[in-house]
Amino acid sequence: MAPNLAMDRKSTNGAEEEEDETETSFSTPLVANETHDNAVDIKPESSCRIGIQVFFPFIVAGFGTVGAGMVLDIVQHWPVFTEVSEIFILVPALLGLKGNLEMTLASRLSTQANLGILKTRKQMMRMISGNLVLVQAQALVVGFLAAIFAMVMGWIPQGKWNVQHGLLLCASSMLTASLASLVLGVLMICVVLCSKKLGINPDNVATPVAASLGDLTTLALLAALSKLVFMVVEAKHYWLAPLLMATLILLIPVFIYLAYKNEYVSEVVYTGWTPIIAAMAISCVGGLVLDMTVSDKKYHGMAVFQPVINGVGGNLVAVQASRLSTGLHSRASIGSLPADTPHICFNPLTFFCRKNMTSKTARVLLAMVIPGHLIFIYSIKFMKAGHTSITMNFVAIYCAAALLQVMVLLFICNFLVHWMWKMGDDPDNFAIPYLTALGDLLGTSLLALVFYTLYSIGDKDFDVGD
Template sequence: MDSTLKKRKFNKDRQFLNSMMVGNENEVEEDGSEYPSDTSILLNRGSTKETVVLFQKESVWATAIQMFIPFLLAGFGMVAASLLLDKVQHWPVYQNVSEVYILVPALLGLKGNLEMTLCSRLSTHANLGHLDSKKQKTSLIVGNIALILCQAIVVGFLASLAAVVFGWIPKGIVNIQHALLLSASSIVTAFAASFVLGLVMVGVIIFSRHFHINPDNVATPIAAGLGDLTTLAVLSYFASLFYRTIDSHPWLTPTLIVLGLGLVPLWAYIASENKYTREVLFSGWSPVISAMIISSAGGLILDFTVSQFKGVAVFQLIINGVGGNLVAVQASRISTELHSQGEPGYLPETMQVCISPCSAFCDEKKTSHTGTAKMLMLMVVPGHLIFSYMISYLQAGHTSFTIIFMAVYLSAALLQVFLLLYIAQVLTLSMWRAGVDPDNSAIPYLTALGDLLGTMLLGIAFQFLYLIGDGDSDVGD
């Protein structure tokens, strides 16, 4: 069979399978056998075997159902993290080493940069059938875990340096003991949280694949929810521990810094020997480092805002978490569809880069993800109402839940998600057209922008409430 005939036969089989797959979980072939709802299907035509990669489009309702429970679970995790931050902000280490506040968005953003990017990469592999082989699955898992550990330690260390610099700017002095505490806390937190969360996310994606659930819809929300609580708990514990032993065990923090940085070459070697992560190891630093700097700027805003309004702390993780959560799902879904239609550099006609914000949500001729974007926007208000009610019921925070407060707060949350979803559409497609894989690059920028926008809009909201007389006695002393 010559190449032209093979190509025609391949396209014919692809068109037939696409017609059979639309809107159905399992469909029947002409001979009575079933095609599963997987996205990779092996065709046998005589002695020729061809793999047809399909992107199964889901209905908006199917996407909403798959997302809603993970979204709520992730939200409960963010509420728990917010309650934890509301408590630990009164600990001596937070009171006396205020630069720790700068580390909070940076390290929580690092979780988004690494774990959610890991989820996006593995979700694409799962949807393309690359996790069905045991050998390929093991190689993907080992390479990606080594990669995120390498990136976590390096970026965690750089985040601590950024916190020291941002802390030095207003004060003009650097406390060496505090700088060592920040570096050790950041490295240990980044390593421990990335290792635990990485394994959990791998399990979630394999579980989703086994039960024919699109991991793009469930993995990133779970990574966001578990990541906030785990990262904040580990950071607060070790920062407090190092602060208590700063005089009695002065050797502890520099030893941990040297040990953590000393492991970087090991993880880098393992990742470089793996064909699935080799390219990301060398090309994936710019997004996570840039995102860390953006998140650190958000941390500087948080440090200033918390000193003025204590009530900000309990809402900061929720508004940032929800925004990053939703935009990561959209970016992951767009990336998976792009991968199903070609290689980076080829942009389908149905997906345009330069569109207006209204087109991103309403014009299906210019983008095939308007339905998902609208559905994600519809989840913002119910989600925040549920999470705010939980905070109010537990009597946490320093803010009364008046009608004016909720109106201003929800307006800030809606504006944040609207901007993020539009930026996700433009950024993801721009990267793909430029030949850059958005699975490795888009989510770090989007989650970092989510942190920056969320913290900034929340600070503006609290300032506005204070000016109109709706503020509580949450003004810092």
């Protein structure tokens, strides 16, 4: 057990407060904090309430990832994906935008809504406009860097350099990132505002809803736009891709300036780039694993499950991160942990068995993994999507991998959010990008291991010969 990270403080009556087992999420009583003037009394939630509020958007989000998987399973055979296989490297990075941008936006707005900051129409409009232009700037930068990374990682092993393919990757990636982030950003704002009006905790529903259409929308846009640009390039109209790139690149400083002038997001303009760029790089490594795996015909069946396992892991850990961040914002100032923060546990088994609010929430989220994946697996089977035989071996090994992925992510989340807060970084802006990117890398790697294991024991995809 590591030393207690909580700072020793005295209560308002001068007596020492006793450390309890209440975690920094929806808990009571709140610590009186003389350095935190905006402390808000957020009522505790039961496991049943958390489960009910999270489960429905979680299932809806899961079906969104199933749809994205079915799209990926189809488009992997399109000429643009076979001729420019580096697009597969883009897939986790662009799908990860919902974690880098939209889920981070949802977490920020949920915290502001729970703390009662978004009270007047003027405040809401300034917050909304500032976040939308910030997300656009971040999306364009991430889209451009992801395309550069995909080109480098795809071309180095081949020793080839195709300028037209590179322009296609950049134009498609940036345009997809911009359009998807605009649609999902508006959706997130509507979800948070409606949740508060209906008396629902937005921390429980906003991040899963961000993923409900996020993967499907982003993947469909990437496939359609890359196919369109590919057809134009094949027709020897080489001007389209560089024109799109130049236009989108010129818009980046405009969006950054507008965000800088907005008081609600001006600080994020300076501090918000490191996590999204680092997360993009981590997701691209997962994309490289996907590209190497689906390029082998033995593992074509992996494509339909890749968005599902990554999406489920990212959705659940984002709920945990958003709740933890709101709990910290409600009771302490950034850089100082509440006095009742328990010891940070470095034993995974102990962490999931504790009685505090964070461990209780983690158990509720973990309990959704296997039932959720069973629903998604048999939905894919019912719709006859993919190339994989749904055998008992497959279901058992796949569910074990999915459960391991979420356990690791929830355990890391608890440490990462508290550490970032202690270091003076707002987890609303920093934690979710890292967690969802790690979820993409871990999920894709574990899924590749699942298919490798199944093939090794003779449980092969039904369209692969011996």
